[in-house]
Amino acid sequence: xxxxxxxxxxxxxxxxxxxxxxxxxxxxxxxxxxxxxxxxxxxxxxxxxxxxxxxxxxxxxxxxxxxxxxxxxxxxxxxxxxxxxxxxxxxxxxxxxxxxxxxxxxxxxxxxxxxxxxxxxxxxxxxxxxxxxxxxxxxxxxxxxxxxxxxxxxxxxxxxxxxxxxxxxxxxxxxxxxxxxxxxxxxxxxxxxxxxxxxxxxxxxxxxxxxxxxxxxxxxxxxxxxxxxxxxxxxxxxxxxxxxxxxxxxxxxxxxxxxxxxxxxxxxxxxxxxxxxxxxxxx
Amino acid sequence: xxxxxxxxxxxxxxxxxxxxxxxxxxxxxxxxxxxxxxxxxxxxxxxxxxxxxxxxxxxxxxxxxxxxxxxxxxxxxxxxxxxxxxxxxxxxxxxxxxxxxxxxxxxxxxxxxxxxxxxxxxxxxxxxxxxxxxxxxxxxxxxxxxxxxxxxxxxxxxxxxxxxxxxxxxxxxxxxxxxxxxxxxxxxxxxxxxxxxxxxxxxxxxxxxxxxxxxxxxxxxxxxxxxxxxxxxxxxxxxxxxxxxxxxxxxxxxxxxxxxxxxxxxxxxxxxxxxxxxxxxxxxxxxxxxxxxxxxxx
Numbered sequence: 211x212x213x214x215x216x217x218x219x220x221x222x223x224x225x226x227x228x229x230x231x232x233x234x235x236x237x238x239x240x241x242x243x244x245x246x247x248x249x250x251x252x253x254x255x256x257x258x259x260x261x262x263x264x265x266x267x268x269x270x271x272x273x274x275x276x277x278x279x280x281x282x283x284x285x286x287x288x289x290x291x292x293x294x295x296x297x298x299x300x301x302x303x304x305x306x307x308x309x310x311x312x313x314x315x316x317x318x319x320x321x322x323x324x325x326x327x328x329x330x331x332x333x334x335x336x337x338x339x340x341x342x343x344x345x346x347x348x349x350x351x352x353x354x355x356x357x358x359x360x361x362x363x364x365x366x367x368x369x370x371x372x373x374x375x376x377x378x379x380x381x382x383x384x385x386x387x388x389x390x391x392x393x394x395x396x397x398x399x400x401x402x403x404x405x406x407x408x409x410x411x412x413x414x415x416x417x418x419x420x421x422x423x424x425x426x427x428x429x430x431x432x433x434x435x436x437x438x439x440x441x442x443x444x445x446x447x448x449x450x451x452x453x454x455x456x457x458x459x460x461x462x463x464x465x466x467x468x469x470x471x472x473x474x475x476x477x478x479x480x481x482x483x484x485x486x487x488x489x490x491x492x493x
Numbered sequence: 494x495x496x497x498x499x500x501x502x503x504x505x506x507x508x509x510x511x512x513x514x515x516x517x518x519x520x521x522x523x524x525x526x527x528x529x530x531x532x533x534x535x536x537x538x539x540x541x542x543x544x545x546x547x548x549x550x551x552x553x554x555x556x557x558x559x560x561x562x563x564x565x566x567x568x569x570x571x572x573x574x575x576x577x578x579x580x581x582x583x584x585x586x587x588x589x590x591x592x593x594x595x596x597x598x599x600x601x602x603x604x605x606x607x608x609x610x611x612x613x614x615x616x617x618x619x620x621x622x623x624x625x626x627x628x629x630x631x632x633x634x635x636x637x638x639x640x641x642x643x644x645x646x647x648x649x650x651x652x653x654x655x656x657x658x659x660x661x662x663x664x665x666x667x668x669x670x671x672x673x674x675x676x677x678x679x680x681x682x683x684x685x686x687x688x689x690x691x692x693x694x695x696x697x698x699x700x701x702x703x704x705x706x707x708x709x710x711x712x713x714x715x716x717x718x719x720x721x722x723x724x725x726x727x728x729x730x731x732x733x734x735x736x737x738x739x740x741x742x743x744x745x746x747x748x749x750x751x752x753x754x755x756x757x758x759x760x761x762x763x764x765x766x767x768x769x770x771x772x773x774x775x776x777x778x779x780x781x782x783x784x785x786x787x788x789x790x791x
Contacts (some may be wrong), residue, residue, distance in 0.1 A: 212720060219637040219772050237774060239567065242529075242533050242536075243571070245533060245537050246536070246540055246713050247542040248537075249536075249537040249538075249544070250540055250541075250544045250555035251544075252541055252544075253542065253543065253548065254542030254545065254547070255547040255548070256545045256548075257544065257545035257547065257548030257549035257550075257552070258548045258549070258552040259551045260545070260549055261548070261549045262552070269560060271560070272560055272561045272566070274563045274565065274662070274663070274665045275515055275563065275565070275665070276563075276566075276665040276666045278669075280759075280769065281717070281718055283717050283718045283733075283748045283751075284748065284751040284752040285718070285747050285748040285751065285752070286747055286751070289718060291718055293769075294567065295565075295666050295669070295767065296665075297663055297665045299662075299663070308714065314653060317698055324592045325649075329685055332665070332668075332766050332767060333767065334669075334761070334767035337598075338718070352720065364540055364561065364563075365561070365563065365592060367563050367565040367567065367590050367592050367628070367665075368567070368586055369567045369568065370567045370568035370590075370630075371566075371568075373590075386551050386752065387597055387752065387753070394758075411589075426754075436568035436722035438494075439523045447677070453776070456753075456756065457753075457754060457755070457757045457771075458717060458753025458755055458756060459752060459754040459755075459756055459779050460753050461749070461750055461751065461754060462751065462752075467574070480664055480750075482750050482790065482791050483745065483749075483750060483754065483787040483790050485789050486753070486754040486779065489666065490776065490779055490780065490783065
């Protein structure tokens, strides 16, 4: 048998006299093997291409939402203002349809907003809610989200102040004048020149006046009030000798009554702008 | 083993190399090849289908494991830098809550690179693992130079997804938190300051300025929850100052009658992000409210 001859000019070429001369079996399967590999590649490529062409677009980026406490005030009821900050990291503007929350007051809160946040932009929306904080500290946790016009929702992450159970009511109580939860309608207040004259209704057996505050400042009596029976004669109060350094000039008085069957009572009397004028006169 | 013929080396240049030896094997007869052809075609077709289906299933587009991940500044505490209580430089600890509403764990892995100038410097690197459906609060240490004209920004957080993907997520509310920190410091670093007030008929004119010369846009003004008409807004304010012309509301608002007469203005501003600046106006504001807005109200 003649051994195979290769090109000896090729580097490393050598003559293998032991090599079999015939390669018939390998050549016989070469065609089918190539066909199989080609089928594998064509099939895989086709499948991947088909998947790419028929794939749905990726879901849009959800806006990021933060919920914070802004302020609270008395307005016939206890009104709190919340700030909803929405950041839109997507490529298209999003429109916030509504603000949804549980834990603000009994039942579900839904407030329409209809504010559009541009791509890459951040907007803050003010949500004014009536917070039900009169009875006691409301311990229900606050859960809030915003709903977009396309139906998607994004959870609002509450600030640390609001996140704990009863956090909203704690903020509301901190922002409102002390005693607001127990208004005292029978109190009469008159301003004459430099003096403020306070007439209290009967206090009941054993009860007595502990002090009168305007905001965080205790007011001084012109004369120490003495009980006559279960009521005080009109009490004359003197204005503070400094301007009250508070965010709001008080329009109501906080009256502390001790010795009642319920213990110490913290009550609030709405006086109106007259009280603020009296306080401002000496600033 | 050497064959019956002596080996012959024949050099042919350049190519092809001549091959000497026995005659090449003849291809099988046509009838034998055609007998295997249907089976071969069926196998190839089956292979195309199977490999195509497998590729279709395996190459599904990547999902979005970090979809809905939120990072928000939920708290801040600050103090003056030691020995510099009169300088507008503050040191703050920011609490950042990372919420993961998704179904895979994500990891916060430091800050993203940014080329934007910021008054917030000296940041440390936050790290946290957030399981699905959980919220994790991390604390970062920030030094804030409130007197710089650059906006007060926090770099985006890098969120690493479970499939290895990385995403940059901004900390929502960072601007407002940093502005609050500056507002509690000395006057040169405050976002807005009152530079003067006067009356123009029933209108209260409040002069405001941004001492840092930071780009500041006034969006709206409120006092104890009541929106005030301040003329043409938005209004851009810089170091030289601008005037806010407050026209009185038609009636004395109930909030002011029951809860108190405002001494501060809550000014909603935008400095590369929304925030609220509390402007202490004091007696000029309360006098205006009592003399003009609540005139004749007991």
